Amino acid sequence: MKIAIVCYPTFGGSGVVATELGLALAEKGHEIHFITYKQPVRLELLSKNIQFHEVSVPDYPLFHYQPYELALSSKLVDMVKLHRIEVLHVHYAIPHAYAGYMAKMMLQAEGISIPIVTTLHGTDITLVGNHPFYKPAVTFSINKSDVVTSVSQSLKDDTNRLFDITSEIDVVPNFIDVEKYTNPYTDCQRGLMAEEDEFIITHISNLRPVKRIQDVIEIFYRVQQKIPATLIMVGEGPEKDPAERLCREKGIQDKVRFVGNSSEIDKILCFSDLFLLPSEKESFGLAALEAMASGVPVISSNTGGLSEVNEQGVSGYLSDVGNVAEMANNAISILKDPDELKKFKQQAKQVAKKFDTQNIVPMYEEVYQKAVAYV
Numbered sequence: 001m002k003i004a005i006v007c008y009p010t011f012g013g014s015g016v017v018a019t020e021l022g023l024a025l026a027e028k029g030h031e032i033h034f035i036t037y038k039q040p041v042r043l044e045l046l047s048k049n050i051q052f053h054e055v056s057v058p059d060y061p062l063f064h065y066q067p068y069e070l071a072l073s074s075k076l077v078d079m080v081k082l083h084r085i086e087v088l089h090v091h092y093a094i095p096h097a098y099a100g101y102m103a104k105m106m107l108q109a110e111g112i113s114i115p116i117v118t119t120l121h122g123t124d125i126t127l128v129g130n131h132p133f134y135k136p137a138v139t140f141s142i143n144k145s146d147v148v149t150s151v152s153q154s155l156k157d158d159t160n161r162l163f164d165i166t167s168e169i170d171v172v173p174n175f176i177d178v179e180k181y182t183n184p185y186t187d188c189q190r191g192l193m194a195e196e197d198e199f200i201i202t203h204i205s206n207l208r209p210v211k212r213i214q215d216v217i218e219i220f221y222r223v224q225q226k227i228p229a230t231l232i233m234v235g236e237g238p239e240k241d242p243a244e245r246l247c248r249e250k251g252i253q254d255k256v257r258f259v260g261n262s263s264e265i266d267k268i269l270c271f272s273d274l275f276l277l278p279s280e281k282e283s284f285g286l287a288a289l290e291a292m293a294s295g296v297p298v299i300s301s302n303t304g305g306l307s308e309v310n311e312q313g314v315s316g317y318l319s320d321v322g323n324v325a326e327m328a329n330n331a332i333s334i335l336k337d338p339d340e341l342k343k344f345k346q347q348a349k350q351v352a353k354k355f356d357t358q359n360i361v362p363m364y365e366e367v368y369q370k371a372v373a374y375v
């Protein structure tokens, strides 16, 4: 099929999932057109089945806000006509589902029918989309999509609870190429990051308030009091400065490394022993899945879709949001016993296999077939 994928090209989970989906579909012989304002970060390899079309928004002084949705929907119309695209798959409701619907209407006026598949990722529903400023437009564009998917059952439930949704939502979980994370490097180069006797604990996110970065530091602070450990903080965001300050206040600044954004997540996870994700909200927790696929047990909160990914007592442990004492105790219980750590590492990898690309991408192919049958 010829499929257009619209996403945010940045380090956010929705863009990563959209990019990996496009790459996997291209490998299966589909023709994929990425349409967004910048080449997606994980789209390093262009192949004959993949094209990237940039949406440019000219900077016109009259506009206080540049009209991105308008430029995107115009680009979608042009690309659908030029490449005879059969499905528009938009990731993240805001503003992509809205732009997709406008493109569909413009094309319809020219006698061209195209279905819209909208994938809801999390914050487009639970944080941003829910705001009264956006809610009517988000509700409208979800209801006008031909097929709507959500990345977890929890997000589906949230969407139905928070919005007046008239269409059925299909749950298609996020996925991962497990093989890519299976000991990709013979030497993980732990020595670059920690002393020989230290455990390596990792957190990866966009360091926004919803990730509860202060809790990450609190948990680590308690763990390192009992067990030699170092913390690697991957990502950039507004909580970075307060977190660095907290580390200094607690006197652990030498044990915490803020390494910024990274395209080498698999390398970092290769030498990690434990992953922390104590988020306030998390529709799925792709970073937790990446950790598990690398054999890294996860200590997380039990919010949103995290319990659909991280299995209690199997791939790690889940606690109530903010219960840093329990999270620290669980972390210590895994790290202090080498047999326990080994067991959790193996189990984490096993659980991750359920979400392997090979199991999930066919679900999206079915979604496309269903969408095409609607128009």
Ligand code: GMT
Residues within 6 Å of the ligand: 011, 012, 013, 014, 015, 017, 092, 121, 122, 123, 124, 126, 151, 174, 205, 206, 210, 281, 282, 283, 284, 285, 286, 287
């Ligand atoms: O919060 C993030 O990490 C970014 C955000 C996004 O939209 O890019 O992530 C959301 O989508 C990811 C991919 O589906 C999910 O794994 C994350 O759980 C979800 N984030 C939240 O719900 C807070």
